[in-house]
Amino acid sequence: MNNPEVFDYEDIQLIPNKCIIESRSEADTSVKFGPRTFKIPVVPANMETVINDDLAVWLAQNDYFYIMHRFQPEKRHAFVKMMHSKDLFASISVGVKQEELDFIQELADADDVPEYITIDIAHGHSNSVIRMIQHIKHYLPASFVIAGNVGTPEAVRELENAGADATKVGIGPGKACITKLKTGFGTGGWQLAALRLCSKAASKPLIADGGIRYNGDIAKSIRFGATMVMIGSLLAGHQQSPGTMIKIDGKNYKQYWGSASETQKGAYRNVEGKQMLVPYRGDIADTLSEMQQDLQSSISYAGGNKLMDIRLVDYVVVKNSVLNGDSY
Ligand SMILES: NC(=O)C1=CN([C@@H]2O[C@H](COP(=O)(O)OP(=O)(O)OC[C@H]3O[C@@H](n4cnc5c(N)ncnc54)[C@H](OP(=O)(O)O)[C@@H]3O)[C@@H](O)[C@H]2O)C=CC1
Numbered sequence: 001m002n003n004p005e006v007f008d009y010e011d012i013q014l015i016p017n018k019c020i021i022e023s024r025s026e027a028d029t030s031v032k033f034g035p036r037t038f039k040i041p042v043v044p045a046n047m048e049t050v051i052n053d054d055l056a057v058w059l060a061q062n063d064y065f066y067i068m069h070r071f072q073p074e075k076r077h078a079f080v081k082m083m084h085s086k087d088l089f090a091s092i093s094v095g096v097k098q099e100e101l102d103f104i105q106e107l108a109d110a111d112d113v114p115e116y117i118t119i120d121i122a123h124g125h126s127n128s129v130i131r132m133i134q135h136i137k138h139y140l141p142a143s144f145v146i147a148g149n150v151g152t153p154e155a156v157r158e159l160e161n162a163g164a165d166a167t168k169v170g171i172g173p174g175k176a177c178i179t180k181l182k183t184g185f186g187t188g189g190w191q192l193a194a195l196r197l198c199s200k201a202a203s204k205p206l207i208a209d210g211g212i213r214y215n216g217d218i219a220k221s222i223r224f225g226a227t228m229v230m231i232g233s234l235l236a237g238h239q240q241s242p243g244t245m246i247k248i249d250g251k252n253y254k255q256y257w258g259s260a261s262e263t264q265k266g267a268y269r270n271v272e273g274k275q276m277l278v279p280y281r282g283d284i285a286d287t288l289s290e291m292q293q294d295l296q297s298s299i300s301y302a303g304g305n306k307l308m309d310i311r312l313v314d315y316v317v318v319k320n321s322v323l324n325g326d327s328y
Pocket residue numbers: 095096097120121122123128149170171172173174177179210258259260270272
């Protein structure tokens with residue numbers, strides 16, 4: 001993969017087609033992902049400052065996808081039971097260490113089967129992830145397994161061949177990420193082009209993970225092969241977000257930290273993330289609603305009436321064209 005075509009979200013403009021609908025409300029943003037269908041192709045990042053139990057319940061009740069983080073491992077089994085007791089789907093994250101393999105067996109023994117399990121480690125193209133995929137498929141064959149994170153077509157192929165039902169693409173494009181600075185590796189700065197390459201190899205759904213800065217980036221992710229889009233910083237600043245609210249010079253912010261930050265780890269070891277503040281944005285329901293409306297507009301510009309019609313549009317690469325001096 002030497003010198004692939006390189007571009008990112010800010011370098012792409014999608015080209016409109018003739019509109020075939022009378023109102024944006026006719027555009028269907030829903031997406032089937034695994035065993036269920038969701039309102040929009042957006043999932044809040046499985047990070048401690050983005051998702052918690054209460055928000056997971058609200059998202060599931062309102063037909064949004066969610067993935068609970070894995071940073072309070074002892075609470076995960078009870079979480080699965082709690083979601084099922086409310087007749088909601090359970091979607092959890094796991095790592096790859098021995099205790100995580102044991103946890104999968106514990107769920108299987110108790111017949112508490114999460115509908116979705118995400119294997120969440122920094123360098124997902126690894127034997128440890130392949131082993132975990134096979135372990136889950138053996139003990140919990142009914143669970144939909146998402147594996148990641150990866151950044152190459154080879155990795156997508158290998159994890160799919162191991163049994164993954166979906167793969168998550170994005171090494172280092174995240175807002176709280178310092179992987180590219182600390183290691184020199186990743187898809188930071190060319191995440192959208194990496195997604196495009198991965199989609200050519202994928203035979204199962206992809207989640208585009210990291211680097212979403214504007215709602216239009218969701219449509220661009222769909223165009224370049226994503227079925228679902230994972231968003232951290234843009235969804236971390238809400239009333240429902242778990243981060244602490246902080247006021248500076250009369251403006252409200254919420255804390256947001258990387259899952260590989262010192263804050264998350266409690267120690268400065270293998271740190272590849274940082275802590276930061278994101279502007280407070282009010283109720284997450286309003287933000288998700290605006291994302292849906294903007295996607296409906298995207299579908300209309302694509303000349304279609306459903307989400308995947310966005311896949312069919314042409315595009316141009318115009319370096320750094322998105323802001324072009326504008327802001328909102
Ligand atoms: N999307 C992204 O770009 C990134 C995301 N993250 C997030 O941070 C969190 C922590 O990630 P992670 O550190 O993987 O989780 P863990 O600390 O749980 O590590 C998982 C396992 O993988 C091993 N491991 C981790 N990185 C490597 C590597 N580069 N080479 C070989 N083995 C490795 C670890 O061993 P050992 O610690 O001994 O090496 C450990 O056994 C996750 O939520 C992850 O998604 C982190 C970085 C990048």
